Amino acid sequence: MDPLQRYRALPIVVAEAAGDEPGLAPMLARAGFRDVRTAASAAAVEAALREAWLSGRQDEQIALVVISSGLLGRLDGERAQRLGAMAEEADAALVLLGGDDPGGLDGMAEAWAAGVREILPSSLPAEDTLSRLAAVLAHQDEVRRLRRRERSLEGEVAELRVAENRLQHMVYHDELTGLWNRRRLKQAVEVAILRAATLHRECALILLDMDRFKFLNDLEGHEAGDRMLVEVGRLLRRHARPGDTVARVGSDEFVLLMENTAGDEALGRAEGIREALEANRFRYGERYYRTCASLGVVDLRPDAHHLQTGELLARADQACFVAKERGRNQVHRYQESDPGLEPLRRDHLWAPRIRDALEQDRLFFCYQPIVRMLDGTVSHYECLVRMRDSEGRVHLPGQFIPVAERTGLIQQIDMWAVDQALDLLASLPAEQSQVSISVNLSAHAFRTRELFDLIVRRLEMAWVSPTRLVFEITETAAIENMERSRELVARLRALGCRFALDDFGSGFSTFNYIKHFPVDYLKLDGSFIVNINRDRTDQELVRHMIAIARSLGKQTIAEFVESREIHDTLRELGVDYVQGHYLGVAAETMEAPTPHAAVRQGAMSSLFRAPAPLPRTFDSDEGH
Structure with missing residues (x-):
């Protein structure tokens, strides 16, 4: 096999002084080397090495520099060593082409000190010259391979050190701001x-x-x-x-x-x-x-x-x-002793109680009738959640719902309420098959798909008509994420469910877009109802809210109806439905409310059978 075959494409520089008999460059060309470059000075050699190194291309890197003894002999020791160092840095072997006796270069030691790898006497036959050049190139090829590996290892070690320093920095620093963590x-x-x-x-x-x-x-x-x-x-x-x-x-x-x-x-x-x-x-x-x-x-x-x-x-x-x-x-x-910390202390006290009630199934519904003003019949019942603690005491929503909202437990209560409501509708006897109920939802219910998926699944399992289910969402919750709320309400109404916007009027900024909010009922905020007979402003506000609802094709429900006088005023104003202690307290069983004289516009009919005696009644606590 031709020992020069793999090296003939490598760049080689032949540097000879003026007056030297040119012989090596033509010899290399005849031997098949395809990239032989000539130089007439040390500066030209340095320029060729620098240009090749700066190109960064592997095929441009000079493999061999052959310099005549006449040219090298004109350089002082420092310049000769600098040329040798430059060749070394460029991974090029430096070969001296001299006379049969290189003593003119101040001895062999100075030649080696300049970085010369091989000395070729000028009298050496061409075949031997090529053979020794092949050996130099093979050696230099191995040197370059080892150096590349060494540089690669050095790069890997440097990267590892950078990564290590970065990890050490990340242990105690915030990556985004650079501050301590x-x-x-x-x-x-x-x-x-x-x-x-x-x-x-x-x-x-x-x-x-x-x-x-x-x-x-x-x-x-x-x-x-x-x-x-x-x-x-x-x-x-x-x-x-x-x-x-x-x-x-x-x-x-x-x-x-x-x-x-x-x-x-x-x-x-x-x-x-x-x-x-x-x-x-x-x-x-x-x-x-x-x-x-x-x-x-x-x-x-x-x-x-x-x-x-x-x-x-x-x-x-x-x-x-x-x-x-x-x-x-x-x-x-x-x-x-900061009183402002009371909500946090309350959360700390109540959160375990709520979790325990959820796990032990100690939440339950009380039902308050919502009465149609037109004929005094019960339209539907609102499901108001209650919590029974480990000692049997019953707690109203105002005691635990705000804590559940702050601690993230409200989602579980929402899911429980929907599940319980559908179980109730599915379990009612045939004569109560037209009963409708309303369930309060928190703002959290509108942030995920879980609730919608649960309702769809349970409606299919229970064979309950969606029209018997009314969901109530407060105006504040609707405002919090208007687009998502509107989307979920529209999807549930497409199934057949109905919606009521609770506490309507508590945020007048909503009047502008309520026309685009797809609900069936507007439930007037109770703060306008309780003093309606004593406060002319409340009465006018309610009148206008009813007018707005009618213009939008929505019906109105007034809560906190606590007296005959309030009931009569609301009837005169044109409210569609009423709810409150005057019509029936929230109880653990669904029952027809005892009709007061004021609501006897005819025989007040009920959709229900006479109930069993109530074990306990509760104050109205609209909202859950």
Whole structure:
């Protein structure tokens, strides 16, 4: 096999001084080398090596530089070594083509010092010259292969080191903002607690929670939200002092830990941060947004050495909760006896009770009749949920529904209510096959498909007519997510279910779009009903709401009808249906209400049989 076959395409530079007898370049050309370049000076050799190296192309890299002894001999030692180093850097073998005695180069040692790999006497026959060049090229090919592998390994090691450093950074830093994360903050708080106790220095911690951050995320997308968080992080850095710890501990929550800072000073700094955020305008595209936040401040006193990190952060979170409850964009300082923490304490007390009631099947319905004003008959019954605790006490919705909404348990109650209502309709005897019931739904029910899927599935299983099912949603819940609410209402009405908009009139801003909201009934807010005979304004408002409902083709239901006088006034105003203690209290059985004289417009008929005696009655608690 021809030993030169695999090298004939490699670039080779032959450098000979003026006056040298040209012989090697033609010899290589005759031997089949296709890329032989000539140079007449060391500078030309360096230029050729540099150009090939800068090209970055593998097929352009020079494999061999053959330089005549006459040319190399004109260079001083330093320049010769520089040329050799450049060839070495370019992975090119340097070969000396000289006389039979290279002593003119100040000896063999100087030639090797210049980086020469091989010396070819000029008197060497062409065949031997080519054979020795083939050996040099083979050796250089192996050297280049090893160097490429070495460089690759070095690159891999460098990448591993970068990845390791990145991982070490991520252990204690927030990836988005570059601030410390919760893990690092916990360590800093532990140290601060220890220093406060041993050095008798006060510390303080500020928890910052962005106000309405979800609104920006939903409107502009997560990229906009991320950019705002980065801006907030920079603002906090600017307000931090040497020794302070700034961390991002949640999606839109930040913490500033301040050592050697008294409570009043911490309050002042928190207020400064709040004002700076409020003054800032976050720009995304062509829109500007306010960057407001609620801030909770908690003191760490020297005598609080027993305090744990988690407890300190919990107190800051509680103070921040109070700031949000009081209107957002505020600073609040934690106090043990703070009345603003009552909702949190109530949640802590009631959430386990609600979970237990769900698991032990201690929720139940009470039924309150809704009466048609035209003839005094019962149109349908509203299912009002009650909770019986482990000791048998019954609790009204106002005691546990707000807690369920804050703690996320409301979804389970919604699903239970729908399930229970359909079970009830399926179990009624034939003579009550026309009974309709209404079920209250929370705003959460409109956020997912689960409820719709459950209703469709249960209607098919129970063989219950969808027209017997009325769902009530409060005006506030409808406003919260108008598009999704409208979509779900339309889909359920397409099945045959009916809808009532509860507490209608509590938000007059809805009057503009109520014409597009697909409900069957408008349930007038009870606050307008209870004083309708004593407050002329309420009476006029109710009159106008009834007119609006009629113009939209919707019927009206008035709740909180507690007296004959209220009933008569509502009849004069043209309300379609009435509900309240005057007509029937909420009871655990469905029964025809005892007709009062005021509603005897004829024989008040019922769709139901006489009920069994009631074991317990309840005050009306519309809404669930």
